[in-house]
Amino acid sequence: MKKNKELEYYQNECERLRDQLNYKFKTDEVAARAADKEDKRLYRKAGKKYVPVNDPYAYDGLRDGFWLIHIEEGCTSIRQQIYPEKSPVTAAARLMEEKLIDIIRKASEARPQKNPLTPEEKKDWDKFIAKHGNSFNTLCYPSFQENAEKIVAALLDEQGYV
Numbered sequence: 001m002k003k004n005k006e007l008e009y010y011q012n013e014c015e016r017l018r019d020q021l022n023y024k025f026k027t028d029e030v031a032a033r034a035a036d037k038e039d040k041r042l043y044r045k046a047g048k049k050y051v052p053v054n055d056p057y058a059y060d061g062l063r064d065g066f067w068l069i070h071i072e073e074g075c076t077s078i079r080q081q082i083y084p085e086k087s088p089v090t091a092a093a094r095l096m097e098e099k100l101i102d103i104i105r106k107a108s109e110a111r112p113q114k115n116p117l118t119p120e121e122k123k124d125w126d127k128f129i130a131k132h133g134n135s136f137n138t139l140c141y142p143s144f145q146e147n148a149e150k151i152v153a154a155l156l157d158e159q160g161y162v
Contacts, residue, residue, distance in 0.1 A: 070094065093152045100148035108141075 037057060043050040066084040068091060070077040077094070081087050117125065129136055
């Protein structure tokens with residue numbers, strides 16, 4: 001008899017707490033959304049601990065629209081997609097950036113045309129530096145990544161996708 005009373009007490013207590021929690025989630029929309037997000041969090045066991053493997057809040061900061069997301073080991077790229085029907089072309093172009101970098105690197109490898117400058121070339125170079133200043137002593141080129149991005153942008157623009 002005592003066990004039945006004890007069991008009934010705990011059942012009633014569980015019912016009361018469940019009602020209390022449901023009331024809170026019905027009246028507090030923020031708490032309800034947070035609880036829903038936490039329900040979607042996944043964990044995996046690492047040693048004796050459980051560590052989260054996903055972030056249910058990851059995309060809350062994105063504004064409305066279509067997004068192109070590329071995830072690799074140690075890298076995530078998120079871009080807003082203005083033309084969702086063109087996303088396969090945009091994704092393919094973005095993936096080609098890495099290959100373009102290698103192509104540009106090989107194509108623009110430094111190789112001397114002539115090893116030493118002739119005395120006339122040296123004299124002309126010195127005259128040029130004297131006229132325009134020491135800022136031209138070293139020349140800068142755009143990075144391989146910048147070149148690849150410009151090529152991809154040009155490809156997409158020519159096709160009318162951007």
